[in-house]
Amino acid sequence: MSLSANYLIFTDGGASGNPGPAAGGVIIKTEKGQVLAKISKLIGNTTNNDAEYRALISALEYLLANRQKLNTTSQSEINFYSDSNLMVNQVNGLYKVKNSRLREFIYRIREMEMQISANIYYRLIPREKNQEADALVNEALDKMF
DSSP: OOOOOOEEEEEEEEESSSSEEEEEEEEEEETTOOEEEEEEEEEEEEOHHHHHHHHHHHHHHHHHHTHHHHTOOTTOEEEEEESOHHHHHHHTTSSOOOSHHHHHHHHHHHHHHHHSOSEEEEEEOOGGGGHHHHHHHHHHHHHHO
16 A cells, blocks of 8 residues: 655746736645656736636646656645735635636636545745745746746
8 A cells, every 4th residue: 555645836926017928837846845846837918816826727737647646645635835815815715706717717726626636725825935936937937038
């Protein structure tokens, strides 16, 4: 019997101009701190909030695409960390989602969560603790300019 695996995922999104050119950044680590993946991608012209959600969705897509390799079980914990107060509180059900676009993101997130065998938690962290993901956002945006 293999042990279940736990993961720490840091996400960030940003738009230059809000709305403007936007990017997302994701760092996926084992609970021991080993970096498994770094995602840095441009996502077109959109808002900061859209970019935050798209970064989270990119992380969930990675988890789904690598399910077998990651060895998650119903005892596994996946902790998402973001400095987006709005997104974290919306995905945790503490804030209402009034924007229809963000509501679509929430539906997509819930669908993906159901396909992942693990306990998923969303946690708000200060910007200073999200510098790696933020650097990936800036790396993608710098390629545009």
